[in-house]
Amino acid sequence: MDVTIPKSLEALVRRKVDEGHYSTEDEVVADALRLMQARDDVAEIKRARLTDAIERGYEDAAAGKVIRLENNDEIDALLADL
Numbered sequence: 001m002d003v004t005i006p007k008s009l010e011a012l013v014r015r016k017v018d019e020g021h022y023s024t025e026d027e028v029v030a031d032a033l034r035l036m037q038a039r040d041d042v043a044e045i046k047r048a049r050l051t052d053a054i055e056r057g058y059e060d061a062a063a064g065k066v067i068r069l070e071n072n073d074e075i076d077a078l079l080a081d082l
Contacts, residue, residue, distance in 0.1 A: 003029065 005013070013028045022028045060066065069075050 005029075 013025050016022050016028045017025055022031065067078070069078060
């Protein structure tokens, strides 16, 4: 596979090799892609956790497990107890 990248990124890739962080330009690109995949994996995990938390919140609200907070002082007091 041949890939063309912008000149600014090409300079970054070459600098990483020149500084000895990687042996080849291919290694730099492969590592960057692995990091991108890891970032995407973390984002998916965060989305799933948020979805679960929202669902639990809806279930709690439907079951009447709610606390009514009328103002910032009540919110601050609740958060201070956590």
